[in-house]
Amino acid sequence: xxxxxxxxxxxxxxxxxxxxxxxxxxxxxxxxxxxxxxxxxxxxxxxxxxxxxxxxxxxxxxxxxxxxxxxxxxxxxxxxxxxxxxxxxxxxxxxxxxxxxxxxxxxxxxxxxxxxxxxxxxxxxxxxxxxxxxxxxxxxxxxxxxxxxxxxxxxxxxxxxxxxxxxxxxxxxxxxxxxxxxxxxxxxxxxxxxxxxxxxxxxxxxxxxxxxxxxxxxxxxxxxxxxxxxxxxxxxxxxxxxxxxxxxxxxxxxxxxxxxxxxxxxxxxxxxxxxxxxxxxxxxxxxxxxxxxxxxxxxxxxxxxxxxxxxxxxxxxxxxxxxx
Amino acid sequence: xxxxxxxxxxxxxxxxxxxxxxxxxxxxxxxxxxxxxxxxxxxxxxxxxx
Numbered sequence: 268x269x270x271x272x273x274x275x276x277x278x279x280x281x282x283x284x285x286x287x288x289x290x291x292x293x294x295x296x297x298x299x300x301x302x303x304x305x306x307x308x309x310x311x312x313x314x315x316x317x318x319x320x321x322x323x324x325x326x327x328x329x330x331x332x333x334x335x336x337x338x339x340x341x342x343x344x345x346x347x348x349x350x351x352x353x354x355x356x357x358x359x360x361x362x363x364x365x366x367x368x369x370x371x372x373x374x375x376x377x378x379x380x381x382x383x384x385x386x387x388x389x390x391x392x393x394x395x396x397x398x399x400x401x402x403x404x405x406x407x408x409x410x411x412x413x414x415x416x417x418x419x420x421x422x423x424x425x426x427x428x429x430x431x432x433x434x435x436x437x438x439x440x441x442x443x444x445x446x447x448x449x450x451x452x453x454x455x456x457x458x459x460x461x462x463x464x465x466x467x468x469x470x471x472x473x474x475x476x477x478x479x480x481x482x483x484x485x486x487x488x489x490x491x492x493x494x495x496x497x498x499x500x501x502x503x504x505x506x507x508x509x510x511x512x513x514x515x516x517x518x519x520x521x522x523x524x525x526x527x528x529x530x531x532x533x534x535x536x537x538x539x540x541x542x543x544x545x546x547x548x549x550x551x552x553x554x555x556x557x558x559x560x561x562x563x564x565x566x567x568x569x570x571x572x573x574x575x576x577x578x579x580x581x582x583x584x585x586x587x588x589x590x591x
Numbered sequence: 592x593x594x595x596x597x598x599x600x601x602x603x604x605x606x607x608x609x610x611x612x613x614x615x616x617x618x619x620x621x622x623x624x625x626x627x628x629x630x631x632x633x634x635x636x637x638x639x640x641x
Contacts, residue, residue, distance in 0.1 A: 269639060269640075270638075270639040271639060272636060272639055274635040274637060275633075275634075293633050298638065300633040300636040301631060301632060302629060302633045303629055304628065305631040306631075307629050355627065356628055360627050360628070391635070392632075392634055
C-alpha cells in the first residue's frame, strides 16, 4: 500500500498504511488519507462569544461551540489536553452531522458557530462543510485556532471563516519549539493572511511565567502586530494557570499582565486586554481617542455598553469591530 | 444483624463474572471503534510513489 503525505499543516506527516498523523485525527487507510473525526465532535456547548475571547465581534451573543479530538500542536500548558492530546477512539464522541450542528445552533438562537476547544485545523473537512452550511442559513463562523496551517488550506479557510481568535503564543521560534513542538513562521503567516482577507482577527498571548513573560517579549510581540496587522487588532494577554505538563509553575502574577497591557498600549496597540483576571481594568474596552470606557465587562458579562452604530458614544470615534 | 455466609460456589461465580467483565471491556471498545470514529476522505494530501 502506498504512503501518503498530509499537506494540511506544516508538519506534513508522511504516513504508511495504518499510520496516523501527528494530530491523531487523520490516518492512511489503504493508501488514502482519511479523517477520523468528521461529524464526531467530543465537545459541544453554547458559550458567550466573549469566552473565545472575541471582544469586538457581535458582543453579548451566544456561540454554538464544537470540537473534535486531536490537535497538531502539543502545548505543555494545554487546558484542553484531555481532548486535544487524545486519539478520537479514546474520547466520547457524538454523531453530529454538519446539518445537525447548524440546526442545533439555530435552535439555541446562536449567531455564530465556534470551532474551538481543540483545533479546527485538524477537523478541517468537518469545519468547512459545516461552515458553508452555516452561511447558507445566516450564521457566521468563528475559529479559535493556533494558526498552524499550510497556505493552501488557509486560502480555502478564509472563504468560510468570518472571525478568528488566533494564539500568538510567543514571538520566537525557540518558544514555539520548546512549548508547542512547532515553529513560529506559519502562525505569523496565518495572522497576516486572515487579516488581509477580511477575517476579523483578535490575538491571544498566554503569558507563562519564566517562558514569555518579560517586557522585551511583550514589546517584540506588539511591534510585530503593529508592523504587520496594525494597531486596531485586539491583543489579549491571558493569565496562565498551572496545567497539564506545567503544574510546577505558579499562575501568572497580575502585575505581569498589567505590565504586558501597558507595554502594548505604549507600543500603539489600541485594544489591549487582560484575560482570566475578573475585575481587572484590562477587561474593558476603551475608546482609543477619548479614553472613556465604551464596554465595561466583568468576566464574560457586559455591564455597560457605550457604542452606537459602531462609534464611541462620547466622541464619535469609530471603534474597530463588528458590532451588529 | 444477620450475617449471610457466602458459599464457595457464589464466590467463584462472582469472581468469574467479574473477570469476564474486565476482559469484555476492551473487546467491546474494539467493536465499537468503527462507530466512534469516521472514515471520510481527507483533503490536502498526496500519494507518494513507491
